[in-house]
Amino acid sequence: MSLKIRLARGGSKKRPYYQIVVADSRSPRDGRFLEKVGSWNPMLGKDSDKRVVLDVELVKAWLAKGAQPTDRVLRFLAEAGLTERAARSNPEKAKPGKKAQERAAEKAQKAADAAAAAE
Known part of the structure; x- marks a missing residue:
């Protein structure tokens, strides 16, 4: 398993509230779970103590039994100091495409020409 x-x-429409649970990977997202180990309320401020609540001992026990955290839960565990999370980023993804770079260069050239003509 x-x-x-x-x-x-959980929670109502447009007011999300999440329980951090240990479940079989084949069970539905909001369906049957083995144990509740914490909660996450994204509606609270990031500086709030009650935004992420974890039962550290239960989490350690389930990790020892081989439970794998999802990416979002792994972020919470890394913030709590329970696990290490490798930084994942793709700096190439944020760069504009070829056409956008050409348009930006063309716009900069026009601005430089206009500045030169004004002098």
């Missing part, structure tokens, strides 16, 4: 430590959504 493949275990995941993941989020189960």
Whole structure:
């Protein structure tokens, strides 16, 4: 049985509230779970203590049993100092495409020509 430590959504429409649960990976997102190990309330401010609540001992026990956290839960665990999360980023993704770079260069050239003509 493949275990995941993941989020189960609760709360009402446009007011999300998540429980951090240990569940079989084949069970539905909001369906059956083995144990609740914490909660996450994204509606609270990032500096709030009650935004992410974890039962550290339960999480350690389930990690020792082989439960794999999802990416979002892994971020919470890394903030709590329970696990290490490798930084994942793709700096190439944020760069504009070829056409956008050409338009930016053309716009800069026009601005430089206009500045030269004004002098």
